[in-house]
Amino acid sequence: MRTIPSRHPVAAAVAAGLVLVALASFVPPYRLFIVGQLSVVVMVTVGLAVLMGGAGLLSLASAAFMAVGGYGAIMLMIQWSLPWFVAVPVVVAAGAVLGGLLGFVTLRLSGFYLAIATLGFLQVLLALLKHGGQLTGGGYGLVAPLLATPGLPDVPAEWLSLLTLFCAVLTVAAAVTVTRSRIGRAWIAIRDNEAAARMQGIDVRRMKVLAFAFTSGLTSLAGALHAFLLNGTNPSTYTMNLSIFHITLVVVGGMSGSIFGAVAAPLVLFFLPEMFTALGEWRDFFYGAILLLTLVLMPSGLSSLLRYLPGQGAART
Amino acid sequence: MELLIGGLAIGAVYALLAIGIVLVFRATGVVNFAQGEVMMVAAYAYVLAAARTGSAVLQMAAAVGTGIAAALLCYAVAHLLLPRASRLAQVIGTIGVLILLQAGARFLFTDDPVPADPWLFGDENLLVGGATVAVNSLLILGITVLATAALVWWQNATVYGRAVRAVAEDPWRAALSGIHVSSTLATSWAVGGALAGIAGLLVSPVTGVYPTMGDSVIFPAFISAVLGGFSSIEGALVGGLLLGLIQTYAVVLFGGSFKEAVMFGVLLAVLLWRPTGLFAARGARQV
Amino acid sequence: MSLLEATGLRVAFGGVQALDGLDLSVGEAEIHGIIGPNGAGKTTAMNVLTGFIRADGGTARFAGAPLPSQPHLVAQAGIGRTFQSSAIFADLTAVENVMCGGHRWSRAGLFGSMVRTRAAQAEEAELRRTAADWLGRVGFQFPVDTPVGALPFGEHRKMEVARALMGRPRLLLLDEPTAGLTPAEVHVVGDLLRALRRDSAHPLSIVLVEHNVPFIFSLCDRVTAVDKGRTILSGTPAEIRGNAAVIQSYLGGGGAEGHAAAPAVPPPAVADTVPPVLELRGMRAGYGRIDVIRGVDMTVRPGELIVICGRNGAGKSTLLNAVSGQPKVSGGEVLWGGARLNGLSVSQIARRGLALVPQERGIIAGQTVESNLRLSTGGLGLSRAGYRARRDAMFERFPKLGARRTQIAGTLSGGERQMLALAKALLRQPRLLLLDEPSIGLAPTILEELGRTVEAIRADSIAVVVAEQNVWWVAPLAQRAFLMESGRFVASGPAAEIAERERLLESFLGGQGSDGGADEAALALVYGGHR
Numbered sequence A: 001m002r003t004i005p006s007r008h009p010v011a012a013a014v015a016a017g018l019v020l021v022a023l024a025s026f027v028p029p030y031r032l033f034i035v036g037q038l039s040v041v042v043m044v045t046v047g048l049a050v051l052m053g054g055a056g057l058l059s060l061a062s063a064a065f066m067a068v069g070g071y072g073a074i075m076l077m078i079q080w081s082l083p084w085f086v087a088v089p090v091v092v093a094a095g096a097v098l099g100g101l102l103g104f105v106t107l108r109l110s111g112f113y114l115a116i117a118t119l120g121f122l123q124v125l126l127a128l129l130k131h132g133g134q135l136t137g138g139g140y141g142l143v144a145p146l147l148a149t150p151g152l153p154d155v156p157a158e159w160l161s162l163l164t165l166f167c168a169v170l171t172v173a174a175a176v177t178v179t180r181s182r183i184g185r186a187w188i189a190i191r192d193n194e195a196a197a198r199m200q201g202i203d204v205r206r207m208k209v210l211a212f213a214f215t216s217g218l219t220s221l222a223g224a225l226h227a228f229l230l231n232g233t234n235p236s237t238y239t240m241n242l243s244i245f246h247i248t249l250v251v252v253g254g255m256s257g258s259i260f261g262a263v264a265a266p267l268v269l270f271f272l273p274e275m276f277t278a279l280g281e282w283r284d285f286f287y288g289a290i291l292l293l294t295l296v297l298m299p300s301g302l303s304s305l306l307r308y309l310p311g312q313g314a315a316r317t
Numbered sequence B: 001m002e003l004l005i006g007g008l009a010i011g012a013v014y015a016l017l018a019i020g021i022v023l024v025f026r027a028t029g030v031v032n033f034a035q036g037e038v039m040m041v042a043a044y045a046y047v048l049a050a051a052r053t054g055s056a057v058l059q060m061a062a063a064v065g066t067g068i069a070a071a072l073l074c075y076a077v078a079h080l081l082l083p084r085a086s087r088l089a090q091v092i093g094t095i096g097v098l099i100l101l102q103a104g105a106r107f108l109f110t111d112d113p114v115p116a117d118p119w120l121f122g123d124e125n126l127l128v129g130g131a132t133v134a135v136n137s138l139l140i141l142g143i144t145v146l147a148t149a150a151l152v153w154w155q156n157a158t159v160y161g162r163a164v165r166a167v168a169e170d171p172w173r174a175a176l177s178g179i180h181v182s183s184t185l186a187t188s189w190a191v192g193g194a195l196a197g198i199a200g201l202l203v204s205p206v207t208g209v210y211p212t213m214g215d216s217v218i219f220p221a222f223i224s225a226v227l228g229g230f231s232s233i234e235g236a237l238v239g240g241l242l243l244g245l246i247q248t249y250a251v252v253l254f255g256g257s258f259k260e261a262v263m264f265g266v267l268l269a270v271l272l273w274r275p276t277g278l279f280a281a282r283g284a285r286q287v
Numbered sequence C: 001m002s003l004l005e006a007t008g009l010r011v012a013f014g015g016v017q018a019l020d021g022l023d024l025s026v027g028e029a030e031i032h033g034i035i036g037p038n039g040a041g042k043t044t045a046m047n048v049l050t051g052f053i054r055a056d057g058g059t060a061r062f063a064g065a066p067l068p069s070q071p072h073l074v075a076q077a078g079i080g081r082t083f084q085s086s087a088i089f090a091d092l093t094a095v096e097n098v099m100c101g102g103h104r105w106s107r108a109g110l111f112g113s114m115v116r117t118r119a120a121q122a123e124e125a126e127l128r129r130t131a132a133d134w135l136g137r138v139g140f141q142f143p144v145d146t147p148v149g150a151l152p153f154g155e156h157r158k159m160e161v162a163r164a165l166m167g168r169p170r171l172l173l174l175d176e177p178t179a180g181l182t183p184a185e186v187h188v189v190g191d192l193l194r195a196l197r198r199d200s201a202h203p204l205s206i207v208l209v210e211h212n213v214p215f216i217f218s219l220c221d222r223v224t225a226v227d228k229g230r231t232i233l234s235g236t237p238a239e240i241r242g243n244a245a246v247i248q249s250y251l252g253g254g255g256a257e258g259h260a261a262a263p264a265v266p267p268p269a270v271a272d273t274v275p276p277v278l279e280l281r282g283m284r285a286g287y288g289r290i291d292v293i294r295g296v297d298m299t300v301r302p303g304e305l306i307v308i309c310g311r312n313g314a315g316k317s318t319l320l321n322a323v324s325g326q327p328k329v330s331g332g333e334v335l336w337g338g339a340r341l342n343g344l345s346v347s348q349i350a351r352r353g354l355a356l357v358p359q360e361r362g363i364i365a366g367q368t369v370e371s372n373l374r375l376s377t378g379g380l381g382l383s384r385a386g387y388r389a390r391r392d393a394m395f396e397r398f399p400k401l402g403a404r405r406t407q408i409a410g411t412l413s414g415g416e417r418q419m420l421a422l423a424k425a426l427l428r429q430p431r432l433l434l435l436d437e438p439s440i441g442l443a444p445t446i447l448e449e450l451g452r453t454v455e456a457i458r459a460d461s462i463a464v465v466v467a468e469q470n471v472w473w474v475a476p477l478a479q480r481a482f483l484m485e486s487g488r489f490v491a492s493g494p495a496a497e498i499a500e501r502e503r504l505l506e507s508f509l510g511g512q513g514s515d516g517g518a519d520e521a522a523l524a525l526v527y528g529g530h531r
């Protein structure tokens, strides 16, 4: 096997993922489930942060692509008896293509129009899923088949949470490397000044479609893992409130395409409320209050916390 | 005929909310997600007032006043608490208000719908061209059209309307010409709140009053606004009425479960055909 | 054979014929200047050539092939360009901005970027190295990793030139690249452009739109003069300079030297007994926790014209902006006819009779010219007739605006915007007028006109404060001048004297970096013990 230089981001990401997974395996099983869920939310937020913060495209379709991932993976496994580790990559690719298509069709839209149009996509997709009969399980959704892996003994349910955590780490790494590349800079350039971006030879249409495809692929992956975690899909999961929640996370994280913020925001707005389930009817107050509080304390997002880290200076992450 | 008027009346409620959203958006660039909750709060005020007084004027004042107060709360959060935040962060701020208002209402009044009596005319019907039409539906329509006309004049024919747009585009440069920025902003929010108050007053007899009543109208209101070009008041009116009709007939033709899909399908089609809605904004900005 | 050949370009916007048969021919390795009055169609021509605007007629060929019709294809064909008003990517650092210029010749795709293939890594390093190199060559004065949002205007201009060069163009279109630069910085850019053309490995042709007449004439091989969307004459600088039509439409009385005919004697000083309109006492202001203005004292009396000069980033704009209410004054006092202005909002201060024309123009870009004027009456309580009278007076003073009253202000040419901004301020009949770099982007004839306007305003017993880098047009008109350096006044006195010192200082610094030692030494030389 060819040796990869130790500083290479892929190796670093895999190593970091393994370390985190190793640490997480000490977490008690019932908490591990929350870790898995958190990982899903992080993946979606990170993907959306690239689309919104990076390319400046406001999309309410994140729930739709989670549905694509979840339904897609399970349908492939049921209809064509594909093993899960084939179904997932296929569904990620399909999500990316579908996202690219959505991006292409909505190229002329921007801002709130784009948000509402992508919301329309979600609603139409949901209606189809709810009335898909046998194929989609109608209003009840689908139950995930057992995730058997040939050659491996049956593993306990917790491994799914760990796998999701590992995927989340890889997602974060991918988002970081992409946003710091030529492509990521082109996205930000388009958002900041489209005319000047075009004059640098950047093909704006192509880049927007690419951003949609990238984000949709990641979101589909998250959606598939989410469905596995929950043992199935239910159409009432993929509401526009879920999409709005994802956007909230991105904004709270910081709109500068910050990946750090996209990881931190789910910790504050998802993990924290999950930890305080004892609050009962006060939970909504609690959630609303931390939302407003983070906005007021850090109007440019949690990513502004980075400034206080030693050695970060004004660097953007 | 009943269907037509009924659809238009639903549409008028959407339009009232949509126009409030458009007003605030024109003035501040913020999309107010809490507009439905402003309406909800006003609806509770109306019910409480109706239990205490028979005076239609007082009931109206309670609803409108509460609507204004709730909208000013949104203003305070979006502009006073988050003065330097991005537009999108301010939008998320209104979502924060939405959550708190809903939680507050649930805390005070529980989830059960409170029935409300129709304002002014009760359950009277009118015979128009052989069909019975609820007077209330006509009332809703009339009020909406009048309000729209007044607002269109206010925004397009007076210096005030221009100042609103100037502040939206560039608060600092507007202030340099002597325009008071905060009061201009607050006025737009307040007017939007008053409209939501009227909507709450008109809609509560139909749907009852409950904490999440805003959820079911906010997206139709957004769609109406987008159909109408998002910064055009008359556009929002037409968009709202259109949507009310589409929705009503969609329920009749395809059944209730496709209502949403049809609404958004129409919206998608319109946007793909005309990316800035049916009524493109006047004086579109260029880079 | 020429590299770029455009003939008979025509563009109409509604009623305005912006280009009316413009011809332009640029040879290989040539520096080609375009001059012409404000609104002549220079920027429009660039927009047509780079595919932002579709021409109604005419042909354009580049390197023997028809020009592509979309900006990114034009860029890929080898044409780079800068924009008249800064077009930066505000969320990137300086070096990242410039790296974007290399998009055209870098190749890494989404997947390569994601997993950082060897090729992608090597390319990224190459991009960064080249970009840093270009920043150095244009005389960029800050660390390359500085976020650009906070940089002064002049650094943006230099960075944009570097970004355009980063694309390895064969033809570079520069729209007023030196607007807002100090003379020394202009010098650096001039030297760079000359060096680029000589670089035989990469022959580069440059088209330069400028109102800095000496700069154009000293640098260019050929110059095209345009007016009203048409080419008047294309030729060597000497031919252009001598042409009567060009002098009449563009160069004006100051001729090719670009200097306004100065009045023989500056206006008399205003007596100390006249009560001041504005008084600053130890004023401090800044953004966030850092004070940019660090203790400024100044008195302004009615009928006085004061010039504040100083380099990019010295704090001139911050001073004027803070006096008019934003950013907030953080220390000291601002007195308006004796009463404190500290803490008042921008609109409250404006309503007391202070008018600021900010550096990047005080117009509302999304509304019409007429609407802009109407809006500027906020708080004056004018009747409709009263407004009309004042408006018509402005249209008389700036006839170009009158002809464009229904045009959206954002589509005005650079110079027309400046006129509108001035008209908006004057319409308020202020007691104190603050002008921030009003000369940027104005044609020489218009600048002369501006000088006369400012003089007339001052003679009306209105106080005027002008912050300028190119003081030559206003210094002869002013009673007093201040030299600003790092947020303080380091010298004050008669305008002519300060302007001379400023010139000396500039030539000492010669565009060197703002590195402290050199600064201090040069300042000591100029001011002796006065600091």
Ligand SMILES: Nc1ncnc2c1ncn2[C@@H]1O[C@H](COP(=O)(O)OP(=O)(O)OP(=O)(O)O)[C@@H](O)[C@H]1O
Binding pocket: C013, C014, C016, C017, C018, C036, C037, C038, C039, C040, C041, C042, C043, C044, C045, C084, C404, C407, C411, C412, C413, C414, C415, C416, C441
């Ligand atoms: N989009 C537009 N709509 C209407 N008129 C326009 C538009 N763009 C430009 N114009 C008009 O076309 C004319 C030429 O403008 P252009 O910007 O090319 O001038 P310019 O030569 O660059 O002037 P300056 O030296 O002041 O920058 C101007 O009168 C301007 O008002």
Ligand SMILES: [Mg+2]
Binding pocket: C042, C043, C044, C084, C175, C413, C414
């Ligand atoms: Mg120009």
